[in-house]
Amino acid sequence: MSPTDLEAPPTASNGDAAPRIGPHPGYISSSNQYASELKIRRMLKENGCDPAREDNYRLQGVQLIDTVRQHLNLPVRTFDTACTYFHKFRLNFRDAEYNYQDAALASLFVACKVEDTIKKSKDILAAAYNVKNPEKPAASDDKIFESPGKIIIGLERLILETIGFDFRTRYPQKLLVKVVRSILGPDQGKEFFNISYAMSIDMYKTFVPIKRTTFSMVMALVELTARMTGNHLDKVKDFAAQRRQYHRPAVLETMLDILDLYVQYHKSTKVGTQFDLNRFMDIKIALNTELEKEFISRHMYYCSRCENEEPSPLTPGSITSPTATSSSLPGDLSMRRTARGQDGTMRFVFDPEAAREEQDTVAQYYNEEYEEYEVEVEEPIPVPRNEHPEGGGRGGYRGGHSHGPRDRGDHRRGGPYGGGYRGGDRHYRGRRFH
Missing domain, CATH: 1.10.472.10 (Cyclin-like)
Structure with a gap:
């Protein structure tokens, strides 16, 4: 086989060049640091x-x-x-x-x-x-x-x-030290910091670490500690007002999630045993009152109607699509499990924008585009066979003419075609794929 044969694209039966079949593009998985x-x-x-x-x-x-x-x-x-x-x-x-x-x-x-x-x-x-x-x-x-x-x-x-081979995580304890020192100084906030630090360990018994940023977690810990101890709450609010990245709805949701842990599982935490249960309930009531007063939702980006809706089932096309990702709701790993049984390779991309651009580029080669066309074809009338062996004259066929043994039923219009055969031109419809 010559080198030119290797480079020549394969041809289809109609003479058009068939599309070159390349390797499977695989499946893309992009990690997500946060979840609502x-x-x-x-x-x-x-x-x-x-x-x-x-x-x-x-x-x-x-x-x-x-x-x-x-x-x-x-x-x-x-x-x-x-x-x-x-x-x-x-x-x-x-x-x-x-x-x-x-x-x-x-x-x-x-x-x-x-x-x-x-x-x-x-x-x-x-x-x-x-x-x-x-x-x-x-x-x-x-x-x-x-x-x-x-x-x-x-x-x-x-x-x-x-985790999509994305090893980035958040460590609120390091920032917690800096925030407490900035608010109370290095000498006055030792006892305050001990409670906040123990609370940061309890916080990982909730889903807060995969929902909120480091700053939101730290500010929630500091404010919640100030509310439980009854000290330095004004200093905490003044410090938060000076920070541009402070987001009140996120901090409120974080504090309420931690309070839910202390109220429901009072004895299974480090800080829960140090305070009275009624203290946690009073703080929770005060925060819920603030939510109602400011018209803030309990959870950010939350929709009760969407929660009750059943997730749409995956279609076979979406499962086998090479551009399908595993970052869609409801499960990050549902598509990934399906991809293991396919021929493609699972690839992990850290940048979601890069993954989206690659999907758009690959999708152009997997979209089926077609146009309908109608072709008029002229067909000759087929010569029927003689159904009556004993007939050799004009009576050999009911609806036609015969001119002898050599030309029996040359122009017959009945017979096995049921009398409805028109012959002549016929129209065909089809689709042409690109």
């Missing part, structure tokens, strides 16, 4: 999670991460990252597909790599075992951790795909 309350509820609803059971698993998983983190002397940055991965993973997978304890330890295992506090999977499993069984500690090289270690490594890949 509506999206979280719809994802939980699609997974079929029981609200009470989901809350218990979330609290117990975060508590396990915090306990193992303290046992291994890991920094709080690793805890923040692990909890963020844990929440995102549980939103994309059903509870029946995994054990929440395995998911929590696997999230901590991935967070240790991301934050450069590397620990082996068996080290994390051994720490979790020793926390539960302090009277019978086990070494990390014990054989009982071989099978759970394989499960942790298997979940690691799912967590990486869930």
